[in-house]
Amino acid sequence: MDYMRDNNMSDGFCFVDVDETGLNWWDYAGTENPDRYTEDSIKRASEISGDKNLFFGSCMNPQTLFEKITLPDEIAAVFTIALTSSPEEITKRLKARDPERMCGSDEFIDEQIAYNAWLIRNSNKFQLHVDNRDLSVSETSETIKAFLDVVSTCRKFSQKKFEKFLITY
Secondary structure: OHHHHHOOOOOOEEEEEHHHHOOOHHHOOOOOOOOHHHHHHHHHHHHHHOOOEEEEEOOOOHHHHHHOOOOOOOEEEEEEEEEEOOHHHHHHHHHHOOHHHOOOOHHHHHHHHHHHHHHHHOHHHOOEEEEHHHOOHHHHHHHHHHHHHHHHOOHHHOOOOOOEEEEEO
16 A cells, blocks of 8 residues: 555556544444444545545455445445465465554464465455555555556546545555
């Protein structure tokens, strides 16, 4: 996400990471409606993106996205990119996070590795799947940029009435 933003890889998009929304999943966990986190995060990211299309970086369950939340009216379409990696890389990244995010427990890591395996098994159901275990950040970003360039040219999404669409990974 940072690489794509820092290298100005697509002028028509605003790149927003879930951490930039100011919301914390743990504030929603264990509540009556924990899926509200996804809804609130997308709404906030959409506000941040202004008039640009939203490229939203989050670990978002597609089932939650399509079945349990209400998207903001200005989002005309959703494209989901599945990014997967090796269990070792996932473990390394989660253990490197700030302890206050509570991502370093064996139980949490095992859940994320299982989710990664599910993404791989279901990769044909996503508009784009990038297995980045053997790709550099720049190679991964170039693959995503090529996808964004194609999506951006689709006539349906260039209509003035629906200028914004969401791409999430």
